[in-house]
Structure formats: structure tokens, C-alpha cells
Amino acid sequence: MNIMSKIVLVGDGAVGSAFAYSVLQHGIVDELVLVDLRKTYTMGDAADLEDVTPMLYPARVYAGNYQDAADADIVVITAGIPRQVNESRLDLVNKNRQILASIVQPIVESGFSGCFVVSANPVDLLTALTQHLSGFPKQKVIGTGTALDSARLQVALSRALNISTRGIDAYVLGEHGDSSFGAFDEATINGQPLRSYPGVTPELLTTMMHQVQGKGGQIITNKGATYYGVATSLTKICQAILLDQAIALPVSAPLDGQYGLHGLYLGTPAIIARGGIRAVLEAQLSETEHQQMLASAATINSLLMAVE
Known part of the structure; x- marks a missing residue:
């Protein structure tokens, strides 16, 4: 360097x-x-x-x-x-x-x-x-936001559909926690919309999100802590900053009008480059997914008001 x-x-x-x-x-x-x-x-x-x-x-x-x-x-x-x-x-x-x-x-x-x-x-x-x-x-x-959650979703889809994670472009958005949700309308597998990919059903996607949300707790039960996934997420963020990569990552980013929300950080795609966040992106959500984003925001806002 x-x-x-x-x-x-x-x-x-x-x-x-x-x-x-x-x-x-x-x-x-x-x-x-x-x-x-x-x-x-x-x-x-x-x-x-x-x-x-x-x-x-x-x-x-x-x-x-x-x-x-x-x-x-x-x-x-x-x-x-x-x-x-x-x-x-x-x-x-x-x-x-x-x-x-x-x-x-x-x-x-x-x-x-x-x-x-x-x-x-x-x-x-x-x-x-x-x-x-x-x-x-x-x-x-x-x-780090929902970077780890998104990786867990990609792993779950890879296993369920017997395909490589490399072809899966799918994000988990919202709170890094129980109110997170999959942004499935924009997701693709090898360039094909996720929802129309062979073998994908609404029931499968619901099962995948349950697996994502429960995986951290399962790992903690089995070995006491989770660290490899989030550590790698941190590395990718730092790499994007230091090398000025200008790549989109699902991180905890400041919302200023995206999804109709202001004044809080939530998991959403953002362009990461030298100096930090170059742009916060707004994923195109279905009405149901938008309501899920608002629910995540309400969870975080209630805590922010309690501690500030």
C-alpha cells in the first residue's frame, strides 16, 4: 500500500x-x-x-x-x-x-x-x-448493522437451494436483532429474481428468516459467542474505507429521509469508501417490508429516547 x-x-x-x-x-x-x-x-x-x-x-x-x-x-x-x-x-x-x-x-x-x-x-x-x-x-x-444477518441469509439460501453463495444477492435490513427482515423483492440469484427462482416459495423465505434470526442464539448456546462472521464484516467495512472501494454493504447507516425515516441508524445498503459512508441507499421495498422497516425504527427510537 x-x-x-x-x-x-x-x-x-x-x-x-x-x-x-x-x-x-x-x-x-x-x-x-x-x-x-x-x-x-x-x-x-x-x-x-x-x-x-x-x-x-x-x-x-x-x-x-x-x-x-x-x-x-x-x-x-x-x-x-x-x-x-x-x-x-x-x-x-x-x-x-x-x-x-x-x-x-x-x-x-x-x-x-x-x-x-x-x-x-x-x-x-x-x-x-x-x-x-x-x-x-x-x-x-x-x-456493522445487518452485514452478518445478510451473510447468514445467503448461507441459508445456499443450503436450501444447493447453490453457491457467490450467486446470491440478498440483504437483511432493519435492526440487527429480532425485528430484522429479508428484502426479498430486490434479491436475486445469479441475476434472476429470488422470488421466481426454482424451489423458492414464500414458506421457504419465512423459514430462512427464522433461521437467520435464531442462528446467533444457537451459536452462543453451542460455543458461548459468535465472532468469525462479524469480524469478517468489520474487515470488509475497513477494507472499503482504507482502499476507497466505494462498494455497497448492508451496514448500520444514518437515515435522513430514506424509508421516510430520520435521525437514527438502521441496517440498509450504503456505499462505503474513504471517509466513511459516501451514500445511504434506499432499497425498493414492498409495502409489507416497508412496514417491517418502520417497526425496526420504532424499536430503536424507543430505546434512543430512553437513553438520551
């Missing part, structure tokens, strides 16, 4: 460490700083991670602090209390709001002027709070 790039990761837990490894595998960063309250652990993780760089791509990896964000391009926030079995993402709001406030202020005070990328849950709410707490322009604050 001709331009030196730097990412500060705040939260070196399961998601954070998986993200750090993914970033190094993709070779998109020259300097990676790990920040966590467990300083000794973070030093060990940085030492472990730097050992992969001679076999992959050169990069400096080290344990640091919030002041290291001063010249960073991106601050990734994965810090927070993880979701427990039988706990929804929205149950986490009061726990993780306090953690978020303790992170954002010192980062801003460091002189940081890059992009925030947030994956702590509930991600739509905490992304909005990061923007509010930082005072940054909305396009410079992004949440």
Missing part, C-alpha cells in the same frame, strides 16, 4: 481478536493497535498476532491506549459485555452504553479525526450513540 494505514481496535475479546487476525490476513493495515482494559492479555495477543505478519503481510502490531488514535484512520469498537444465552441484543443497552461513553470521549480528545466502526451490541443504538457522543459527521460513524 502506498499510503500508510492505521487501525485502533478497542476491545480485544473474541470478536476483536478475530477481527485483528482477519485484518492481518487481508493485508490492509500497516499499523494495528490493540486497546483493552486487560493490558497484560492485550500485550500477549499483540505478540501472538505479530508472528503471522512475516507469513502474510508486513504490519506493526502492538498493545496501546486511547492516545494512539490521534493519527489513526479507523477506530473499531468491539468493547462491551457480550450477549448471554436467552438474552437479546437490546437487553445489553444499559450495560454497554456506559462502556461506550468511557471509550469515545478519550478517543476524541486524542485528536482522532478518522472513522468510527462499531460492532458492540445493540449495534444500531450504540452506533447512533457513538455519533452523538463524538459529535462526528454521521458519515464517519458506521455500524
Whole structure:
């Protein structure tokens, strides 16, 4: 890379460490700083991670602090209390709001002027709070949103129809949580409308969304946490920013009139490039899907009013 790039990761837990490894595998960063309250652990993780760089791509990896964000391009926030079995993402709001406030202020005070990328849950709410707490322009604050949900939908469709995920263009929109929904009217498989693809029925699509919404909880029950998928989603967002890719990704983005909504972050396609969000896209939804988007917005708005 001709331009030196730097990412500060705040939260070196399961998601954070998986993200750090993914970033190094993709070779998109020259300097990676790990920040966590467990300083000794973070030093060990940085030492472990730097050992992969001679076999992959050169990069400096080290344990640091919030002041290291001063010249960073991106601050990734994965810090927070993880979701427990039988706990929804929205149950986490009061726990993780306090953690978020303790992170954002010192980062801003460091002189940081890059992009925030947030994956702590509930991600739509905490992304909005990061923007509010930082005072940054909305396009410079992004949440992972429904990127992971969309990947899970593509996996479910791939298995049900016995086809490669590469030919599936289908997004999950709305809240990253129980009110998410599939935008099936715009979805395609190998360029063909999803709804008319052989083997696709309304009942199948309903089953697919139930699988998507329940998969995170199932993984948590089986292994205690989910991290590979969301870590890869974070990498794709950071890659789009650092390489100025200008690609559409389903992220938690600020709505300003899209879907008739204002003043909140929700999962929707957005163009991600250098500087953050270049454009927020409005998917063409059916009336039923539009009502589902409004329901997601109502869920997030009720929480925003409670915490702000």
C-alpha cells in the first residue's frame, strides 16, 4: 500500500481478536493497535498476532491506549459485555452504553479525526450513540448493522437451494436483532429474481428468516459467542474505507429521509469508501417490508429516547 494505514481496535475479546487476525490476513493495515482494559492479555495477543505478519503481510502490531488514535484512520469498537444465552441484543443497552461513553470521549480528545466502526451490541443504538457522543459527521460513524444477518441469509439460501453463495444477492435490513427482515423483492440469484427462482416459495423465505434470526442464539448456546462472521464484516467495512472501494454493504447507516425515516441508524445498503459512508441507499421495498422497516425504527427510537 502506498499510503500508510492505521487501525485502533478497542476491545480485544473474541470478536476483536478475530477481527485483528482477519485484518492481518487481508493485508490492509500497516499499523494495528490493540486497546483493552486487560493490558497484560492485550500485550500477549499483540505478540501472538505479530508472528503471522512475516507469513502474510508486513504490519506493526502492538498493545496501546486511547492516545494512539490521534493519527489513526479507523477506530473499531468491539468493547462491551457480550450477549448471554436467552438474552437479546437490546437487553445489553444499559450495560454497554456506559462502556461506550468511557471509550469515545478519550478517543476524541486524542485528536482522532478518522472513522468510527462499531460492532458492540445493540449495534444500531450504540452506533447512533457513538455519533452523538463524538459529535462526528454521521458519515464517519458506521455500524456493522445487518452485514452478518445478510451473510447468514445467503448461507441459508445456499443450503436450501444447493447453490453457491457467490450467486446470491440478498440483504437483511432493519435492526440487527429480532425485528430484522429479508428484502426479498430486490434479491436475486445469479441475476434472476429470488422470488421466481426454482424451489423458492414464500414458506421457504419465512423459514430462512427464522433461521437467520435464531442462528446467533444457537451459536452462543453451542460455543458461548459468535465472532468469525462479524469480524469478517468489520474487515470488509475497513477494507472499503482504507482502499476507497466505494462498494455497497448492508451496514448500520444514518437515515435522513430514506424509508421516510430520520435521525437514527438502521441496517440498509450504503456505499462505503474513504471517509466513511459516501451514500445511504434506499432499497425498493414492498409495502409489507416497508412496514417491517418502520417497526425496526420504532424499536430503536424507543430505546434512543430512553437513553438520551
